[in-house]
Amino acid sequence: MSVHGVQRCRAWLARVLPTLPDDPSHPTQVALRTYALALSFSLGPALLPIVTSFASKKKQRTAWVKLGKTLKRELRYDGFASALTVSVGGAAALRHLWTNAVDAEEGIMGVEPQAGSHGLLDGLRRWLHSLPLTPVQVTFIVNLFASSAGIFLLQKGLERSSKTSAKDATRHSPTLDLTLLLVVRSLDSFIQSLILRRVRPRNHIHSLSPSENEEEHIRMIREKLDREEAKQVNEKRQKMTQKVDAFLFWICSSRIMWCFFYEPYRLPRSYVKWINALASLDERVPEALRQIRAKKWSYIHGSQNHADLLHNCVPSRHGVGGLPCDLIHGGVEKRFCLEANCHANAALRGFKAFGQSLLIYFPVHFIPILLTRPRTLIRPGRFLSTTLGTLRSTAFLASFVALHWYGVCLARTVVLARIFPFVSHDFWDGPHGAMLAGSLACGASIWIENGRRRGEMALYVLPRALRTILPGWLARNQGWKSRAVERIAFILSMSTLLTAAIHRPDSLPRIISMGTGLCNEWPERWVLET
Incomplete structure (x- = not known):
């Protein structure tokens, strides 16, 4: 292929393939990171015994069969990685759309819709902007929708795979362990938010008059002292929680071993x-x-x-x-x-x-x-x-x-x-x-x-x-009843964790x-x- 042909091919690929945004908080970036991480956790443990089976000539045929079934199970649209990506990446996408809709509404406030304009879309934007919701509430709501889609997708995939496995695999809910994990992590986040003092963010100094600049300087010094005091208090409280953690582990491990x-x-x-x-x-x-x-x-x-x-x-x-x-x-x-x-x-x-x-x-x-x-x-x-x-x-x-x-x-x-x-x-x-x-x-x-x-x-x-x-x-x-309780627990816990990760990351030190x-x-x- 000539140099001109290579350049035309590159130009065509640049037009066809979307460019990946540089913003790490963009929904595309969030979805890709979530899928890669979730796939490593779900596919890694399943592939280890299969890879070791290839070393034996007697087990190679069955290893290829297991490899195909495992890849089909984990890479499907209703696999663990896909379901988790829908919950996390879908929430980021919905929040991104909501924010853009509100920002667009703020840009058209006071402007009458002209003939031929998107009156329905403008009305939707105005309605969203008029809702008395804080950013935290907006994030939690979109997380509820995304987490609901994620748990339904995950349970569908696990129920499908359990039909081809042993009967005792359906004795307990296949998503129960993950749901309990999320419940515990969300409760820990809530407790940490009550224990830890929130550190104020440092504001940017704009161009101010000399007197206002002096007041701003004094205020920043006070905030710096508050941050240092909060840091010391949080360190002491975290040391106290370590003793509680040890007692909690002792109780739980004793129950498990018994x-x-x-x-x-x-x-x-x-x-x-x-x-x-x-x-x-x-x-x-x-x-x-x-x-x-x-x-x-x-x-x-x-x-x-x-x-x-x-x-x-x-x-x-x-x-x-x-x-x-x-x-x-x-x-x-x-x-x-x-x-x-x-x-x-x-x-x-x-x-x-x-x-x-x-x-x-x-x-x-x-x-x-x-x-x-x-x-x-x-x-x-x-x-x-x-x-x-x-x-x-x-x-x-x-x-x-x-x-x-x-x-x-x-x-x-x-x-x-x-x-x-x-x-x-x-x-x-x-x-x-x-x-x-x-x-x-x-x-x-x-x-x-x-x-x-x-x-x-x-x-x-x-x-x-x-x-x-x-x-x-x-x-x-x-x-x-059991499915409804588990789904509600999963949705609320996942939504709480995703909301805290955005608006209260200091409540997630662990x-x-x-x-x-x-x-x-x-x-x-x-x-x-x-």
Whole structure:
């Protein structure tokens, strides 16, 4: 092709293809960023096991099939990325149209419509301009419309994909976890707006007379002092909230771990599989614990229907009754010949969890930076701080696992069961015994994390803890009442977050935890996909 032909081709492309606006708040820019980020969170965990399957020649054919289904599911108009883009990008577009309509009305105020002009459009502009709405109310209203379209689109896509999957996938609403996540984040935003003092924006100085300029200078000095005072007050209040975050995490994690052993159906299926992967648990243990709780299996009275549940277990309790240590420990320390050593069990579980947690928290810490500020990782200081944060979070999760099992052993073997030998192991292995003690002990690991991450982890576990206390009719994907309640919660929560992001960004000091929370979904979804 000649040079003239290339120039004509470029000129044609410039006319056909729209230019991308430079304004980062433009709806097009917002929609593109939202789609790219949402697609990475939804498609990334699903592609990881497929990519690893291509390494095996036996699994390549099935891997291609899974790849096609996954791409079709995530890239459809009703996929997660598209639905979220409709909610966020659609709200930006509606707000942009509203603002332009009001600005146009202000430009034609006092001008009579001429013959042949767009009288209906001018009337609509005047009507919008006459509405007694503040900018915050306008933003919230357009967010309501966009979020409504987004949740209907998302539920349609998930219902369509669930028809081709297992039947138990429809037991709970497929959007329940996302809805609870948004509810928790919106409540956090509301609480933060009440706790934090709002910092006044700095106004631009126009050309003023000498006396007015002096008054303006004094006013700016006062505002600067107010901003510094507000900053100090907010720092103190945030330190106080870190203690509340730690307590909230402790309560929620205790509830989640207790439900994992006794009521796993209340937790997301991917979450249960993920905890199973970290726990290295003998499958007979939770079954025995649930039978003891239901009083269908007892150390005192025995059980006719479940007598063979533990018939292959060899007791090694050294004068203490209850389930054998070998069974509870899950064979973690067999290679070291320390099957009955509770201290070694906790330590080895912690070391094993450290290696598994490192694979989890590496993407949690690095992916948000790679998606938003990848150049900052070139700096040695930034890279080192991110690496240390990864190791700190890894130590947190490893100690979480170790403390849980150490609390179990201290209650049923090492300390409490020996201090109170007259208490039956129907209690120690029951719902209010050793497993409850371990569930309460593991939450203390949150103090290993730094203050900011404590809040993120509290907001991460809170939706799952809330799910465990929901009534069955609301959690299940059945009936118009449950769908209506969930849709209203989704719409109001999403609208609140989007409105706060525009008009009260200081109430979202932990808004990055929204992305971190989605990154935390990666290991769960990866386990579910595999």
